[in-house]
Amino acid sequence: MDFLNALVLLLNYIFVPALAYGSQLAIGAIFVTLIYGILRFANFATGDMMSFGTMVAILFTWYFQSMGLTLGFLPTALLAIPFAILFMGLYMLIIDKFVFKYYRLNKSPPVQLAMVSIGVMFVTQAVVRIIIGPSDRRFFDGEKFLIKANEFKEMTGLNEGLAIKSTQVITIVVTIILVSTLFWFLNKTKTGKSMRAYSDNEDLALLSGIDPKKIVMITWMIAAILATIGGVLYGLDKSFKPFTYFNNMLPIFAAAIVGGIGNPFGAFLGGYVIAFSEILLTYAYKKFFMYVLPESMEPDGLIQLLSTDYKFAVSFSILVIVLLYRPSGIFKGKIL
């Protein structure tokens, strides 16, 4: 019984939250990696692009809510996602046309493109803050919990409750669908294969008649889908605040590099590596040991490896270690 209690405790406080957070990071990391692999620059506007997509989704959510349109127990924001993706894609294509295209055609070094993306970051941040403001917003509606802690306790008769938020389930389900579709697209369809070829060797791809304009456009569209969905899922699970989204760029970068930048599957796993290590290292294991160990050996302290203040620092330290020992990431990067 004690063992089961300990297991549920870990499930409740570590496994489920880390899985949800990891999925959100994974989507962002695939976004970073895709841009890096095909357009060949580190996109510092990542977080702000995600916040732009989320902002549009929130505006549509409000519009639908004002019309009385809801999805019942599901959040209305899911209905808003397709519309938000359209706007996001449009925004990205406009940015590409007016900003990135020039440098791409001139074959500028990646560093210059990264600097340009900082300019885009500033502009996007301004646009988001001017339209929706910098404050914290929650736009979740519908059923909040799939399983409540109390219900679980009654159901199983355990001391520990297991609470599963519906947003966590939505995040994981949507991530599975999105990522498997993406991998199917990249590996099985002709366009996906040509994207991978372009990422692998641009000149050869051009020689074999692949249209770079089409590749770039499709990349931005996929990026729009990833940015919007990733942003909305994070916003549903926690809340929407432009500054937090900007900060999220850092663990997302960490995930992308840990997985090997340019490698979408690596980025996908990298998201979970970062999320699990953040939560595993900062969780206080006192209660867990109280269940597992006999009473005489109960610990005094919190048994916390690092205080929760260092949550971000954990992921960055992992990144630094990975960069030192395997600069190409855990799963070799650079090929889409």
Add this chain to the structure above:
Amino acid sequence: MRKNLNVIAAYSIMMGLIILVGIFQSWNIALSIFNLCLISAVMTMGANIQWGYAGLINFGIMGFTALGGLAAVLISVNPVQEAWSAGGTNILLSLFLIIGIILAVRFVLKKYQKSKIRNYIIAAIIISGIIIIRLVSEPGIEAIEEVNPARTGFLGGLGLPIIFSWIVGAFFAGGLAFVIGKVALGLRADYLAIATLLISEIVIAIIKHEDWLTRGVKNVIGLKRPAPYEVNLQETEWFINLVEKFNSGKLALISDLSERQAALNQFVIEGSSVFVKLCYSGLFLVVVIILLILTQKALYSPWGRMMRAIRDNEEAANAMGKNVVKQHLLIFVLGSAIVGIAGAMLVTQDGLFTPGSYRPLRYTFLIWVMVIVGGSGNNFGAILGGFVVWFLWIEAAPIGLYLVNLTTAGLEDTHFLKVHLIESVPYFRFLMMGIGLLLIMRYRPKGILPEKIEIK
């Protein structure tokens, strides 16, 4: 003279703008803008040495700035005796332990061949060391943080004049840069950018949460000043006389004696804060000029030529027998040390240390905008960039407000669009920075004052 015409023109326009602010808004605002422009100029000089001279991307400017600020605290605050007696020994012991671990790791690295066993030994040393340090330091940290937590709760500093911290800040930042450089400089350009960005976040996390050292988010306020205090100035004889002399024309117009006294008092209060800011401006100007002379000399020395050679073609420079790795490390340390000076200057001017205020947007990306806009590789350009961008950063809100009023003049004052736009005026600065950066990168990629190398 002729070839420097654009430099002189650019600087005169900039000074003219600041003077205009002085005339139309107030001299107080103008001087505070000017002071922060000077500090920004020091930061951009540091970033410019790294990027402009050597082509190294350092997105960790925020971390070095914060370390400089930490130096200001550790130098100027009076030591907290009770805290030292409560937990000082534990902290010192931990410090020795850290040194011991480093020495042990170095010993293992030197003594044994590269192998898996060596890696395991090193990992074991580090992990066991961390556990021992935590066991030793935890009671000490708790004891220190319990000493009068509302006012101190940290170890305090050395109680020296704050000016010394400018040098110490440089050493702190340079030391961190040495470690980062050893670790990360081998990385490709964009990896280095991301790595430094994340490392600077780690530095901030440590400064924010190690309360025993920095007081963390409780902030350190009331740092000593190198300049006189306004309150003291307002009671000093010579200062009042000085203000009277300055404003004698205006004072003569007022006939009533008591009214005249009141007006004089007003002038003294205004004058005192202007005077204090002028003191800071003087100090900062000295730093900027010294750094400018040094960096200019370095740029035109054989060393500067070597750095440019390395930047433009690393392999060729390597083939000519230049030690690229060593020079990169050197320039990374030097540039970061200059940023550290700026960080200490900033805290000195504010008189307070607020770890929560260090954000990458303001302390890393904005500095980069300054370097790119001003002109990388050109010291005069970098300084000008610091001035222009900081000026716009501050004045963006008034300009934005003016523009909003102009474009929505046809709407009623209560129209929701107008109200919303006026509320969001502070964010126009982001828009301005972004568009400015994009335009400069596109149409004048070398900045306002481009790099130009003349053989002397």
